[in-house]
Every structure is written in structure tokens, then in C-alpha cells.
Amino acid sequence: MYGLINEAMRRLITDQAGAQTWSRIAARAxxxxxxxxxLYYDxxxxxxxxxxASAELDTPAEDLLRAFGQYWSSRVGPENYRDVLGATGTSVTTVLANLDLMHARIQNLYPELVPPSFSVSDTxxxxxxxxxxxxxxxxxPFVVGLLEGLGTLYNTPTVVTHERPRSEELPFDVFRVQIGG
Ligand code: HEM
Structure with missing residues (x-):
């Protein structure tokens, strides 16, 4: 993935646990x-x-991924990619419906991007x-955090449930996103 992902992780962990902890995490990794x-990294x-990070912070990897997703949507996105985010939508639902368009736009800047794909299957x-x-x-778990973070970003109470994990029969994950009230 592009280095900007690893860099955002470094900033989040450095802010929360300090630069020395990050140094230990990088050394361990x-x-x-x-x-x-x-730059594109493997x-x-x-x-x-x-x-x-999971080992150093004694925290399950799932919890770290979720926190990183929340941080990405509610902080990194609006601070570093305000234009592309603003052009995608102005609410949880509009952004959600247009996430593939957004990553496609980002691909213009980052040609090696291998983006995920999201679709709203039901309302x-x-x-x-x-x-x-x-x-x-x-x-x-990263997706759960990303979706929760969109709720934070747009001041809309959002409850996310990982409804169905992907399997051989169903090659995609399903999330239930309860928006507002
Ligand atoms: C706001 C600005 C955003 C930017 C600049 C951005 C950019 C990126 C980049 C660079 C990657 C790494 C992929 C690669 O390097 O090949 C990525 C991955 C990913 N993005 Fe975004 N993204 C943004 C917002 C979002 C949002 C709002 C969501 C979902 C709600 C999302 C979902 C994901 C997921 C799940 C991945 C992990 C890769 C995978 O699942 O295969 N992104 N994104």
C-alpha cells in the first residue's frame, strides 16, 4: 500500500503512545x-x-485496525484530502454511495492504487x-472503524455491525450501518 497509509499509522501511534514506542514497533516489524x-510499499x-503494534501495545490487532479506521475517516481524510472527500459527498450516506468513485479519483494521483470496492446493497x-x-x-475491523469515523466526521451517530464475514460462497463482507438517532 502507499506509504501514506503507514505514515498515518505512525502519526496516530506516535501521538498516542510516543515516538519511542513507535521506534520499538518499527524495529519489531x-x-x-x-x-x-x-511510494508504494509491499x-x-x-x-x-x-x-x-499489537504486541508492543498489548492490544488485539482488530482493535488497532478499528481505531486506525476511525482516525483515517475522521482526521486524516478531512485534514489531508478535504477536496476529494468534499467532492464525494457531504454526509455518511452520500460518501458511502460514492466510495468507489472517490478511490478512482485518488487513483489519478496514485496510479498504483489497488482500491477496495464498496456498494450499498440495501437500505x-x-x-x-x-x-x-x-x-x-x-x-x-479497519472497515468498521472507517464507517464509524464517517459518522464522527458528519456528526451523525453511526452504529456499525460486521453482519457477515466473507466466505468461499460469499466473497465479500457485509456491514450493517445504522445512521442517525
Ligand atoms: C478520504 C480520503 C481517502 C483516501 C486519500 C484514501 C486512500 C486510500 C489508499 C491510498 C489506500 C491504500 C491502497 C493502496 O495503496 O493500494 C486505501 C485503502 C483503503 N481504503 Fe481508502 N481512502 C480514503 C477514504 C476512505 C474511506 C472513507 C473508506 C471507507 C469508508 C476507505 C476504505 C478503504 C479500505 C477498506 C482500504 C484498504 C484496502 C483494501 O481493503 O483492499 N477509504 N485508501
């Missing part, structure tokens, strides 16, 4: 301590950082069902 946002670098009273497709493994 056998990675550099900083990353170039525009996905394994990111997974190793999450694993090392119900007070929310939507979202399908998430990716060729990567294990990122469902």
Missing part, C-alpha cells in the same frame, strides 16, 4: 520508521506494523447494508 507517502510492511429504515470487496485479507 523490521521496517523503516518513516515512509514516503507517494502490503506485508503494513501487516507487519499492525502485528508489531432499511435508518440505515444501509454495505458490501465490501477487497483482494486483501483481514481488514474488516
Amino acid at each position: 523490521e521496517t523503516a520508521e518513516t515512509f514516503v507517502g507517494l 502490503d506485508d510492511v503494513t501487516y507487519r506494523l499492525v502485528g508489531a 432499511f429504515d435508518g440505515g444501509v447494508m454495505v458490501e465490501y470487496r477487497s483482494h486483501r485479507e483481514g481488514l474488516a
